[in-house]
Amino acid sequence: MGKTLRIALATAFAGGALLLGGCSVEIGTANTTPTTVSSDQVSEVAENALEEQVGRRPEVDCGDDEFELENGASRTCTLTDPETGTEYDADVELSDVAGTEFQVEVNVATEPNN
Numbered sequence: 001m002g003k004t005l006r007i008a009l010a011t012a013f014a015g016g017a018l019l020l021g022g023c024s025v026e027i028g029t030a031n032t033t034p035t036t037v038s039s040d041q042v043s044e045v046a047e048n049a050l051e052e053q054v055g056r057r058p059e060v061d062c063g064d065d066e067f068e069l070e071n072g073a074s075r076t077c078t079l080t081d082p083e084t085g086t087e088y089d090a091d092v093e094l095s096d097v098a099g100t101e102f103q104v105e106v107n108v109a110t111e112p113n114n
Contacts, residue, residue: 034100036066043077046092046104050079058082062092071097079108087113 039062051057062077074093080086091107 035069037069037094037100037102038066039063042067042092042094042104045102046077046090046106049104050106060090060092067094069094069097069100069102071095073097078113085114089113 043060043062046060046062047057050060059080059082060077061080062075065075067073067075072093072095074091077090077092079088079090088111089109093105093107094102095105096103
């Protein structure tokens with residue numbers, strides 16, 4: 001992705017958080033309502049939405065801990081340009097949670113970590 005992604009990300013996210021990507025996933029059993037969603041699922045929704053927004057797919061790592069399936073559940077994840085290894089902090093927050101469906105808001109730092 002190189003320089004183009006860094007510039008695109010800085011430009012795309014300089015204005016603040018964006019509401020990105022919906023997700024509908026089957027979680028839990030038929031008799032229970034899930035209360036969490038895996039970080040991998042949240043990362044994938046963020047990656048899909050970012051790819052759609054800027055035209056290139058970054059890697060998003062939100063760690064191992066699950067997210068509570070509730071509006072406002074958030075954490076700072078790491079967005080990585082897979083071509084250069086440049087990393088950015090990316091605040092990822094769940095929004096519009098309805099059962100197992102949710103969207104994410106992603107706010108990517110304009111300055112890289114490395």
